[in-house]
Amino acid sequence: MxxxxxxxxxxxxxxxxxxxxxxxxxxxxxxxxxxxAGLDAIRETPVTGSPRLPLCQMGVCFDCLATIDGVPNRQACMVPVAPGMRIARQHGARESGA
Incomplete structure (x- = not known):
């Protein structure tokens, strides 16, 4: 793809x-x-759990929300890579207080 x-x-x-x-x-x-990396999804929606991958690549759609270096709800399309960066799936809504 x-x-x-x-x-x-x-x-x-x-x-x-x-x-x-x-x-x-x-x-x-x-x-x-x-x-x-070929992932099938980077996040799941909070309400239905629908899988999402980056879509617009310009910060408009929020389908690329991910946990980057331990920080949830980062728009992955707006974050340039850095050596050793850790990118993880985001499951549902972020934890309160995060």
């Missing part, structure tokens, strides 16, 4: 997506890392 463009920069930044280390191009977003 998703694959890097043939003219994309080489994948050189190691990030951890759901426990698996993958290499992504410098300057890519955490959402792009999720797509490159």
């Amino acid at each position: 998703f694959r890097a463009r043939p003219d994309a920069r080489p994948a050189t930044i190691p990030v951890i997506v759901e426990g698996a280390e993958i290499l992504v191009p410098e300057g890519a977003s955490a959402a792009a890392a999720v797509l490159l």
